[in-house]
Amino acid sequence: MTIPKDIDTPEIMVDLDILQRNIDRMASAVRAKGLNLRPHAKTHKIPEIAARQMAAGASGLTVATIGEAEVFAAAGVEDIFIAYPLWLSPQKADRLLRLSRTARIAVGVDSAEGATVLGVTLGNGAGNVAVLVEVDSGHHRSGVRPEAVAPVAEAAARAGLKVTGVFTFPGHSYAPGMPAEAARQEQQALDQASEVLTAAGFHVTCRSGGSTPTVMLTENSVATEVRPGVHVFGDAQQLELDRCAAEDIALTVAATVVSHHETAADGPARFIIDAGSKILGSDRPAWASGFGRLMDHPDARIAALSEHHATVEWPGQGAVPAVGDRLRVIPNHVCLAMNLVDDVAVTSQGELVDRWTVAARGKNR
Template identity: 40%
Template sequence: MDPTEVLDTPCIAVDEAILRQNIAEMAALAAGHGVNLRPHMKTHKTPHIARLQLAAGAVGATCAKLGEAEIFVDQAGIDDVLLAYPVVGEPKLRRLLDLMERARVTVAVDSVAAATGLSAAMAAAGRTLDLYIEVNTGQDRAGASAGEEAVALALAVDRLPGARVVGVMTHEGHAGASDPAVIAGTARNAGAALVNTAAKIRDHGIELPHVSVGSTPSSWYTPAVAGVTEMRPGTYVFYDNSIFRHGRIGPDRCAARVVATVVSRPAAGRAIIDAGSKALAMDPSSSHPGYGYIVGHPAATIARISEEHGVVLPPPEEPGFAVGDRVEVIPNHICPAVNLTDELLIARDGRVADRWPVAARGKVR
């Protein structure tokens, strides 16, 4: 950002040229592997950016929650959505049926219990819902274990009225080491486990056209696994401190920065910025100390954060940390940071040229 431009901080500024470059490169990567790109909207939560992704060739959207999906269907014109999260409970089932009147919707399931609730709602409404079986390929979060457990789940779910199993998906989020070689091996193993699980399900007569992987750090590797048909990265539109520490991109490719102001310099080795946990989020980095990377100041560390204070430890003689100075921070994890702001300041040639609403901010239901 142009340091002479007056900004009210903290805010998130996005370099539009870098954003567009990131979108174009991931679209080209997907096309090169012959897989569909269904990007995750949870990173940016912004209809303007979703429209750029669609224009670059995305086949639809991945959303975490119904609230996100409702925004992107109604405000971005998206007509094909994957809900990569279980839909459980009567209020959500009602909203799902309503959303299905406006878009094609596929839902991920990892249990017979969740699928049974969906089945009952679909059967009562005279509808059929496409489902992905979520498969655990090593992250140990949600998902049926790759192999026989996932196969048994797919067979049980596909027999339910109003339910049709059309794919398997995984989130290989455990491929997050700082060593690219480790990321590559973990990602390829996850992709192979998912493809093998899909083959076993097909052996039982389920057609299963979709084999879907999803994670930005692994996106250079998993889609290359033969048999993968779809990829769902999200962070790539902005990248962040965790991603560039993996070694595939540099901080110059991080399109979004939290712009903050130094508001106190209580000691030579300590400065306070006006971005705390309510601007940077709370995620630590597994590969770098602190709560973000201060652009142009690699030796400075955001050592602690409270709600409205970021405690920076700069080298005592380093310029740029006087009261009133402005810094740009690449957060450790950009997704929750974006969810903390109402708008993105869109920069062209270093100056704010537009403001895009983060319309899906707070849509966690």
């Protein structure tokens, strides 16, 4: 694909046709499994994309912050899960109460202290906020061990909150060879946590799991819903983990070659493009081949990244792009790239057809 002439670089481009196909494909695959789909909107942060996800049958949205929830509730989404162990400051309490009057809101908890503060701070409004206890299924970030969910749920119930179930994020699936094992651990953790909660007298209606790498391995025997995010766009991480193909990638960064680096006699040709960490993001897991990929040049590598420069190492074969040539870059982690721009260029069949505002960009609180 040639980058449309009316797009200057660096700029994020979203291919509308691939985006819609990704949304539809995930919706039908999850429906076929008998699971609810609650896509994570932190990936796209765009109401127009959320509307397409809801139209395709999503049961609601997942977000990471109250600020994101506010944006999507204002855009008409009526069922939102804030999948984060919120510590409710007075400012957050006011906002969460207001939010819970306009949409059905659930939030995460993973400590008795956090649950107590949440319920007590919400006061009379606590009954309008459902809580899910976060379980650590092996990622070892937030969440409690499956066998330790009951005290958290009990603290929440004592504080006037309605406990509806458990959730987990199998983030350790983001490594080569890990998705299957992470999905197995995720199932086991949800299963065990749900049993513990039921034994403690809770009525568990929601068991929420799923990340883009594991969602297709999630079974409805233990989970009731899944929360993939990245699948709407795909990115270089998913590509290198073999969780998507290049033709499934809906988001690229249009970039221009701005400088040619002198090539060492025995080294690869190197050049600089104008997409740096301030538009690609600088996530680079140890197993990644570089700081992103070039869409039409799978053998090229982004060997170094600074704020406005990416250094591309060019494979031996093929003519090296000239200064002024334009290329499409696949970011490593699309959730970070999207959070760096105010709007995106929407393309279809190689034409610029729309611009969407990244309405929830920067909503960190």
